[in-house]
Amino acid sequence: xxxxxxxxxxxxxxxxxxxxxxxxxxxxxxxxxxxxxxxxxxxxxxxxxxxxxxxxxxxxxxxxxxxxxxxxxxxxxxxxxxxxxxxxxxxxxxxxxxxxxxxxxxxxxxxxxxxxxxxxxxxxxxxxxxxxxxxxxxxxxxxxxxxxxxxxxxxxxxxxxxxxxxxxxxxxxxxxxxxxxxxxxxxxxxxxxxxxxxxxxxxxxxxxxxxxxxxxxxxxxxxxxxxxx
Amino acid sequence: xxxxxxxxxxxxxxxxxxxxxxxxxxxxxxxxxxxxxxxxxxxxxxxxxxxxxxxxxxxxxxxxxxxxxxxxxxxxxxxxxxxxxxxxxxxxxxxxxxxxxxxxxxxxxxxxxxxxxxxxxxxxxxxxxxxxxxxxxxxxxxxxxxxxxxxxxxxxxxxxxxxxxxxxxxxxxxxxxxxxxxxxxxxxxxxxxxxxxxxxxxxxxxxxxxxxxxxxxxxxxxxx
Numbered sequence: 001x002x003x004x005x006x007x008x009x010x011x012x013x014x015x016x017x018x019x020x021x022x023x024x025x026x027x028x029x030x031x032x033x034x035x036x037x038x039x040x041x042x043x044x045x046x047x048x049x050x051x052x053x054x055x056x057x058x059x060x061x062x063x064x065x066x067x068x069x070x071x072x073x074x075x076x077x078x079x080x081x082x083x084x085x086x087x088x089x090x091x092x093x094x095x096x097x098x099x100x101x102x103x104x105x106x107x108x109x110x111x112x113x114x115x116x117x118x119x120x121x122x123x124x125x126x127x128x129x130x131x132x133x134x135x136x137x138x139x140x141x142x143x144x145x146x147x148x149x150x151x152x153x154x155x156x157x158x159x160x161x162x163x164x165x166x167x168x169x170x171x172x173x174x175x176x177x178x179x180x181x182x183x184x185x186x187x188x189x190x191x192x193x194x195x196x197x198x199x200x201x202x203x204x205x206x207x208x209x210x211x212x213x214x215x216x217x218x219x220x221x222x223x224x225x226x227x228x229x
Numbered sequence: 230x231x232x233x234x235x236x237x238x239x240x241x242x243x244x245x246x247x248x249x250x251x252x253x254x255x256x257x258x259x260x261x262x263x264x265x266x267x268x269x270x271x272x273x274x275x276x277x278x279x280x281x282x283x284x285x286x287x288x289x290x291x292x293x294x295x296x297x298x299x300x301x302x303x304x305x306x307x308x309x310x311x312x313x314x315x316x317x318x319x320x321x322x323x324x325x326x327x328x329x330x331x332x333x334x335x336x337x338x339x340x341x342x343x344x345x346x347x348x349x350x351x352x353x354x355x356x357x358x359x360x361x362x363x364x365x366x367x368x369x370x371x372x373x374x375x376x377x378x379x380x381x382x383x384x385x386x387x388x389x390x391x392x393x394x395x396x397x398x399x400x401x402x403x404x405x406x407x408x409x410x411x412x413x414x415x416x417x418x419x420x421x422x423x424x425x426x427x428x429x430x431x432x433x434x435x436x437x438x439x440x441x442x443x444x445x446x447x448x449x450x451x452x453x
Contacts (some may be wrong), residue, residue: 069246070246070249074250078253084261084264088264088265091268091272091275093268
């Protein structure tokens with residue numbers, strides 16, 4: 001079983017301390033390509049949560065049978081097989097959802113987060129812990145990619161939740177900035193994603209630094225050092 | 230790994246590792262093929278359903294009673310249809326009598342590359358329906374050829390081809406109004422509708438020329 005403290009550590013690591021996107025800086029390829037709006041980022045993260053939870057369970061359950069020397073090929077085999085099985089099952093049984101999430105599932109194969117968590121956590125921990133690790137790493141990715149997508153979308157085209165009508169046909173995207181907003185192409189291109197990701201990382205480090213200062217009961221660090229947010 | 234660490238000779242170790250890897254490959258390949266076999270009927274059904282949805286757009290289901298998706302003719306790449314790759318043509322029949330041909334065509338000269346169409350042409354050579362299945366035309370300008378993007382919901386642009394036939398409208402009139410024809414277009418985007426009109430005309434001419442051969446090839450049971 002899993003103790004409360006262990007659970008909290010896993011959740012804390014996944015969501016904040018070891019956040020895949022802004023601390024481990026993993027899976028940048030899908031991150032740059034997909035987060036042109038918040039909905040895409042969230043959908044990719046949801047698909048990743050499913051795949052990471054499953055691959056972590058599988059590897060953690062089989063970890064005692066996998067010789068150390070060939071662990072990487074075996075991990076790749078397990079992850080690739082699971083992604084394909086998830087893809088097939090989604091397509092066959094949850095076809096409506098598949099039409100929405102489907103294009104993101106094959107993308108996950110190119111996502112090194114899955115392999116990184118399998119290698120760094122599931123290979124050394126019991127299945128239950130590993131499942132939570134997979135889920136919370138995904139949750140960390142979810143809010144980061146959602147936020148990054150929302151920022152890029154707002155700066156780039158002045159809308160929020162663009163593409164939501166593909167998921168829920170009844171909901172319309174929100175036009176936050178006036179219709180006459182000319183758009184800011186850089187935010188929608190990969191370099192814009194890099195710049196905004198840099199801002200997010202700076203913000204996270206600033207939050208951590210401030211928390212550390214507070215812990216030491218010293219005056220907070222001057223904010224003007226980080227001008228982005 | 231194991232509770233009692235044994236020492237292996239180098240070849241023994243290699244053989245053992247290889248055997249373990251092999252077992253893993255067998256298990257996960259088995260899992261994959263199991264999942265594939267298990268989901269295959271559902272996947273095929275949903276692929277067929279997607280196709281039928283497309284066909285329903287151009288030809289009402291009430292007009293035919295055969296299993297359209299199984300009544301096919303394989304077409305070689307065809308310059309008249311703008312297709313650089315082989316495609317499949319479907320024959321709709323009612324009570325065994327052929328009523329329409331459903332096939333794909335491509336307008337190669339869109340404003341932004343190729344425009345893929347699905348067309349149904351009745352036996353009397355009238356167009357039963359046309360839909361754009363794929364295009365890269367300018368959003369908000371040329372994309373009204375796609376029924377979903379057309380702001381005119383009562384009479385979307387693409388539906389004006391429905392019912393047209395070469396018996397009523399000759400080839401010279403089968404053009405956008407700007408070129409002296411009868412096809413409407415939206416100001417500001419002429420290249421796109423011109424390309425679609427031309428592709429539909431060519432497709433209808435092709436269907437008229439090939440109809441008897443196509444119907445006959447199927448009756449003889451020549452299956453691709």
